[in-house]
Amino acid sequence: MKTKFLILVAVVALLAACKGKSSKDYEFINDRSAAMADTVAGADSTKMPAEKLVKTSDINIKVKDVRLAGEEIASLTKAYGGMVMHHQVQSTARPAHDVHISSDSIMRIAAYSTTADMMVRVPSEKLEEFTAKVSRMGIYVNMSRMDIEDKTLDYLAAQLKLKDRQELVSQQRRGKIKIKNPTDVLLLKDDMVDHKIENLRTDAAVKFSLVSLNFYQGDSILKEVIANDDPSVYNIPFFQRLGLAVADGWLLFIDIVIALANMWVLILCGLFLWRSFIYYKRQLRKTQAPAA
Structure with missing residues (x-):
């Protein structure tokens, strides 16, 4: 019997802990229903904004x-x-x-x-x-x-979310709500800034298309x-080319003469061999003539 009672107490404690975590660490230290009623009443009093039509x-x-x-x-x-x-x-x-x-x-x-x-x-x-x-x-x-896109409801939703967060911050300042984690306060304020910028962006898109x-x-x-980027087609004038050709020919002739002068020994040897061959053929003909 005692064991069942302890189990029941543990279950109740677990449910209470889960309920506390699900409220994002926001703790109401005064009348919770009164605080929520103020927020809902503020949301209900929000008027429908003018049409927010974005044209492109x-x-x-x-x-x-x-x-x-x-x-x-x-x-x-x-x-x-x-x-x-x-x-x-x-x-x-x-x-x-x-x-x-x-x-x-x-x-x-x-x-x-x-x-x-x-x-x-x-x-x-x-x-x-x-x-x-x-x-x-x-x-x-x-x-x-x-194209025309109606952003009225999106604009209204951002307005309501912003107003709810402003009311929450106001209640936190008045002591109706205690936020345990300071980081949550920063996240809440950042979220408020995002909604403000979103509505400002919508207003700009509505005003200018x-x-x-x-x-x-x-x-x-x-x-x-x-x-012309082909270098081979660029030549000097004809007569200038002709003069250069004559000069090149004369230089070639001089080179040949100089080369022959350098080979005078070979030339003399060649002449000697040629004359010897001619003399040999003549002597051979004279020798064969009487025999015929």
Whole structure:
């Protein structure tokens, strides 16, 4: 019987410990129901905020000149009180064709395409008017899209969470709630800052809409005269080359004469052997003639 009683006491103590942990170490030292009633009453009194509509738009158009179109869009954005957040122009060249127009010059003909990406921010109330004017800048529109996302409930949820945390901090300061772990206080305040920043970001997105623009132009042909990069085609004028050839021939003749002068002994030996061979053949013919 005593054993069963001890087991029952242990179970009750365990449940009490679990209940204490589940409240995130927040300890109410006064009337718990009164504190919670204050929080719920504050949450119920929160009014529905104004509509928080976040507008975004995407446009893809073909224009006559990418550079001029980019300048016009930037000027239009500034006129509406907006800002260019991103602007990138890129040209892609195809394989070039070289035409030889002289011995040292080449005309390089290349086709290239130019595209541009822009991200602009304009007041939301002027979004439709802005996108209509941008669309009229192009030759034709490939794609135009506008999205509207309702962030009202998300904004309200962040407001309620922030208010609950502010009320909790207020009760903690008044002594109605005691937070055992100081780290929890820092986490609670950080969470409050996050909700404030989230709502500020939503307000900015509601006030200004982001427009993503992509535009391009038809392929262009570029003709460029450049120097021939083949060293073998660069020669001096004809008469100068002829004079150098004569001079080289004379130098070669002199080298041959000098080489022959260096080999005079071999030349004499060769002449002696040749004359000896001729003499031998003559003597051989004379010897064979009487016998015939």
